[in-house]
Amino acid sequence: MSVASFKKYITLALCSMQNTLAYRLSFILNFLASFIGLIAMYCLWQAVYTGRDQLSGFTWEQMQAYLLVTFFVNSMLSYYSESSISGKIIDGSVMMDLLRPIQFQKARLAETLGSCVLEGLLSCILIGTAAVFTLGISLPQDGVGMLQFGISMLSSIFVKFCIVYMSALLCFWTTSSFGIYWARTSITNLLSGALVPLTFFPGWLESLAMALPFQGIVNTPVRIALGMTGRAEAWQMIGVQWIWIILLWLLGRWLWSRAVRQITIHGG
Amino acid sequence: MKIRNTPRRILYLYWRLYSQQLKAMLEYSADFYIMIGAAALTQITGFLFLWVVFSRIPDIQGWGLWEVAFMYAAIYVSEGVGSLFFEGTWRMLRLVNLGELDRYLVRPVPIVLQIFCTGIGMNGIGNILIGGTIIGISLSHVQMDWNLSTVLMAILLFVSAITIRIAINLAANCSSFWIRSSGNAFPIMIHNLGEFAKYPITIFSLGIQLFISIVVPFAFVSFFPAAVLFGKEPWSWWGWLGPLVAVCAVWLSLGLLRIGLGKYESAGN
Numbered sequence: 001m002s003v004a005s006f007k008k009y010i011t012l013a014l015c016s017m018q019n020t021l022a023y024r025l026s027f028i029l030n031f032l033a034s035f036i037g038l039i040a041m042y043c044l045w046q047a048v049y050t051g052r053d054q055l056s057g058f059t060w061e062q063m064q065a066y067l068l069v070t071f072f073v074n075s076m077l078s079y080y081s082e083s084s085i086s087g088k089i090i091d092g093s094v095m096m097d098l099l100r101p102i103q104f105q106k107a108r109l110a111e112t113l114g115s116c117v118l119e120g121l122l123s124c125i126l127i128g129t130a131a132v133f134t135l136g137i138s139l140p141q142d143g144v145g146m147l148q149f150g151i152s153m154l155s156s157i158f159v160k161f162c163i164v165y166m167s168a169l170l171c172f173w174t175t176s177s178f179g180i181y182w183a184r185t186s187i188t189n190l191l192s193g194a195l196v197p198l199t200f201f202p203g204w205l206e207s208l209a210m211a212l213p214f215q216g217i218v219n220t221p222v223r224i225a226l227g228m229t230g231r232a233e234a235w236q237m238i239g240v241q242w243i244w245i246i247l248l249w250l251l252g253r254w255l256w257s258r259a260v261r262q263i264t265i266h267g268g
Numbered sequence: 269m270k271i272r273n274t275p276r277r278i279l280y281l282y283w284r285l286y287s288q289q290l291k292a293m294l295e296y297s298a299d300f301y302i303m304i305g306a307a308a309l310t311q312i313t314g315f316l317f318l319w320v321v322f323s324r325i326p327d328i329q330g331w332g333l334w335e336v337a338f339m340y341a342a343i344y345v346s347e348g349v350g351s352l353f354f355e356g357t358w359r360m361l362r363l364v365n366l367g368e369l370d371r372y373l374v375r376p377v378p379i380v381l382q383i384f385c386t387g388i389g390m391n392g393i394g395n396i397l398i399g400g401t402i403i404g405i406s407l408s409h410v411q412m413d414w415n416l417s418t419v420l421m422a423i424l425l426f427v428s429a430i431t432i433r434i435a436i437n438l439a440a441n442c443s444s445f446w447i448r449s450s451g452n453a454f455p456i457m458i459h460n461l462g463e464f465a466k467y468p469i470t471i472f473s474l475g476i477q478l479f480i481s482i483v484v485p486f487a488f489v490s491f492f493p494a495a496v497l498f499g500k501e502p503w504s505w506w507g508w509l510g511p512l513v514a515v516c517a518v519w520l521s522l523g524l525l526r527i528g529l530g531k532y533e534s535a536g537n
Binding site: 023025026029030032033034036037039040043044046047048050052055056173174175176178179180181182183185186187189190195196200201202 | 296298299302303305306307309310312313314316317320321323324325328329391449451453454456457459460461463464466467468471472473476
């Protein structure tokens with residue numbers, strides 16, 4: 001990609017960042033709303049761990065860290081960014097994108113990454129505050145561990161983007177996006193390990209989850225952050241994330257070429 | 269001529285308004301099935317979560333899997349009834365921001381009835397089906413002696429629970445009269461407080477317990493009715509306050525709507 005065409009996408013990313021800032025009250029309230037879920041889960045696990053040292057290889061300290069890092073990973077690419085992709089298709093403004101000399105998929109990725117910067121910052125602040133109250137959290141101390149977590153975190157956003165993008169494209173065939181959004185969220189939450197660590201699953205469900213791309217969204221970065229993997233294993237998990245990113249990206253491109261033929265726009 | 273709003277007239281009007289919406293909904297049948305499927309899927313994964321947790325531990329503070337599943341499903345069923353029959357509360361923001369409420373104000377039909385019928389959430393069917401099934405299985409797993417009085421009591425508690433849930437929805441969405449924003453963020457935040465009522469509330473700090481019992485009474489939708497049905501002491505007597513709380517909640521939310529309507533200025537179209 002030439003420098004000039006790369007600049008177009010940078011501009012899109014900056015625009016989407018400004019858009020997020022324009023609706024900051026809704027943005028922050030939405031964020032706090034998801035924080036309620038975190039508090040409920042925290043208290044539930046606290047009650048579960050009362051009188052127990054560990055469950056399925058997790059101590060209470062590790063579970064606390066698991067919840068916080070999961071919240072951080074999940075707050076990236078929130079409903080806000082997701083609905084902006086499907087919204088374009090539902091209200092027909094995708095037509096404008098078809099006229100522009102940019103690739104739809106790359107442009108959406110640029111916008112998503114733009115708002116992810118702000119989402120990441122805000123959740124860092126909230127998590128930082130929460131971490132003060134929940135002491136005893138162990139995050140990777142050494143440089144390589146931090147680097148691996150950083151890479152896996154970024155890859156996790158890419159994996160999630162690819163899945164979100166494809167589910168948004170399904171809106172070419174429907175007239176509403178909520179149903180698809182809900183279905184995608186519940187499948188992702190279960191199979192990525194966002195609801196409960198995958199090691200808690202019965203064997204068959206754990207194997208199924210590990211064979212699907214969703215585990216790259218939460219399970220991989222969180223396990224690396226908690227230091228539950230060896231060095232080599234961590235690199236291997238990141239490699240798996242990237243295999244999925246490439247596969248899903250190509251699949252997304254194919255789906256777009258099919259979907260765009262479906263387009264129906266009423267009036268203009 | 270003065271028109272009297274007898275219960276019969278209200279039911280008739282509700283049915284007429286509702287059936288018109290239903291016809292509009294059925295135009296898009298693909299969405300209809302996707303919504304039902306998505307809601308069912310969400311609930312099944314929620315139940316799987318509980319099942320996975322309880323496969324590792326016997327109980328949470330004396331509450332077994334099926335007792336917690338009952339509470340979990342109660343929250344979902346109440347949400348489902350809200351979506352299926354009273355979804356319009358979630359459209360209030362649109363009605364107020366776009367000035368569409370004008371239309372409603374000039375009709376000789378109670379405003380709240382028109383608001384309720386502004387939309388239908390087909391996801392409610394998914395919620396009610398799966399939630400109802402989970403409640404049924406839960407009740408069959410928990411030792412209870414059913415007789416006429418317990419059945420009547422269960423029905424009374426159920427109706428109160430649903431009423432409270434809808435009153436909370438209505439009150440939360442009245443925020444659109446005050447908060448000038450483009451999104452439903454505030455009512456969604458209130459809606460999310462329901463997360464706390466999916467589990468025995470004793471696992472939370474006293475502040476949260478009081479908040480979801482008194483300020484936003486989600487505990488009366490799931491926890492207290494469950495406590496009465498399963499005879500959990502010392503909570504069961506609280507459950508008897510359910511019908512009273514329902515009446516108060518309805519009264520307060522309608523009051524809030526009235527104050528909000530007083531503040532309403534049309535968008536000027």
